[in-house]
Amino acid sequence: MTTLDRLRAVELIALIEEATTPLRHDVRNRIASIRNLSYFVRRKLAVEVVAERDPRVPEFLARVEGEVQRTDDLIDAWGVSVQGLRSSEVQRVRAADCVRLAIECARLPPSVGVEAMSTSESLEIEADLEMLALALRCLLENAGEAAGSGSVGIAALRDESQCIFTVTDRGPGFDNPSRCLERFESSKPGHLGLGLCIARRVASRLGGDLAIGNPDFGAQVSLLVPIAGTRTPPEVES
Amino acid sequence: MTRLLLVDDDESNRVTLSALLEDEGYVVDLAASFSEASQLLSVEPPRYDAVLLDHSLGDGYGSNLIPLIRRSLPKAKIIAMSGSAGGDRIGQIADAELPKGMHFPEFSSRLRAIVE
Numbered sequence: 001m002t003t004l005d006r007l008r009a010v011e012l013i014a015l016i017e018e019a020t021t022p023l024r025h026d027v028r029n030r031i032a033s034i035r036n037l038s039y040f041v042r043r044k045l046a047v048e049v050v051a052e053r054d055p056r057v058p059e060f061l062a063r064v065e066g067e068v069q070r071t072d073d074l075i076d077a078w079g080v081s082v083q084g085l086r087s088s089e090v091q092r093v094r095a096a097d098c099v100r101l102a103i104e105c106a107r108l109p110p111s112v113g114v115e116a117m118s119t120s121e122s123l124e125i126e127a128d129l130e131m132l133a134l135a136l137r138c139l140l141e142n143a144g145e146a147a148g149s150g151s152v153g154i155a156a157l158r159d160e161s162q163c164i165f166t167v168t169d170r171g172p173g174f175d176n177p178s179r180c181l182e183r184f185e186s187s188k189p190g191h192l193g194l195g196l197c198i199a200r201r202v203a204s205r206l207g208g209d210l211a212i213g214n215p216d217f218g219a220q221v222s223l224l225v226p227i228a229g230t231r232t233p234p235e236v237e238s
Numbered sequence: 239m240t241r242l243l244l245v246d247d248d249e250s251n252r253v254t255l256s257a258l259l260e261d262e263g264y265v266v267d268l269a270a271s272f273s274e275a276s277q278l279l280s281v282e283p284p285r286y287d288a289v290l291l292d293h294s295l296g297d298g299y300g301s302n303l304i305p306l307i308r309r310s311l312p313k314a315k316i317i318a319m320s321g322s323a324g325g326d327r328i329g330q331i332a333d334a335e336l337p338k339g340m341h342f343p344e345f346s347s348r349l350r351a352i353v354e
Binding site for chain 2: 025028029030031032033035036037039040043072
């Protein structure tokens with residue numbers, strides 16, 4: 001499997017994860033509620049007394065609890081299936097390689113170019129190359145759509161024990177920065193609104209985070225990932 | 239008497255969980271949204287022993303309430319009620335995490351161990 005094929009597979013899995021996570025969360029909420037209701041009814045009903053009148057009452061209550069458990073198991077099984085699809089290969093990779101792969105596969109409008117800045121070849125992180133490239137590609141594509149034309153910028157810089165990938169554009173900026181990390185939030189027609197969520201999930205999985213900046217013009221999104229081997233004293237950079 | 243604040247935007251969860259907790263002897267106050275909880279915590283809140291906090295509150299995230307809870311109720315335990323064990327970020331910054339779907343007897347026993 002080539003790197004680009006693997007990146008497409010990683011993208012598909014990331015989309016499935018992001019699209020189904022809220023659904024799983026909501027179903028789990030309902031399961032919790034039904035389970036608590038059923039427990040409350042069982043405790044209050046004096047089931048033994050009711051059973052003398054109609055033995056189906058405790059049986060049906062048990063069925064409700066059984067169905068709830070089966071639904072819960074299905075949700076668990078779905079989560080395990082998605083995890084099984086994801087075979088991340090975390091290893092020492094160069095930040096510059098992640099940036100190059102992200103630029104290579106980013107689907108940008110024809111009138112938008114990418115300006116890669118300030119990425120040291122010696123900067124290394126522990127990551128799955130394709131997964132991190134996918135996160136950066138999401139940021140580049142968002143920036144490209146927002147810019148419409150001209151160029152978008154990407155840089156990777158070291159800041160103490162972190163590598164900060166920053167993507168900037170000179171578009172209109174975020175309408176509502178506090179909502180831009182919500183799933184299915186997109187100001188662009190035909191877009192799913194999952195790009196920033198995927199980037200944040202990847203950052204979180206690598207022990208980092210995603211930060212929305214507030215520049216005077218355009219937008220700035222930074223993906224923070226720990227530098228490789230930061231548990232040991234950092235190397236002196238030349 | 240142990241006093242709890244339950245913050246959850248899901249009405250059914252709020253009603254059933256508070257009923258079960260009250261039967262266990264807790265005093266339970268309810269907040270149905272981020273803004274309702276913020277309002278309650280901003281002006282001399284009762285001395286809650288613990289705050290049961292859902293992650294997604296409709297008008298905000300439970301994790302963003304944590305700094306206010308720490309300021310208003312420095313002794314209260316913050317318990318994240320997650321959709322799944324270890325699945326939500328809020329669990330990483332709260333004092334403890336209890337999955338919402340857990341059977342109530344186990345939920346209750348773990349809660350007691352946290353707050354008492």
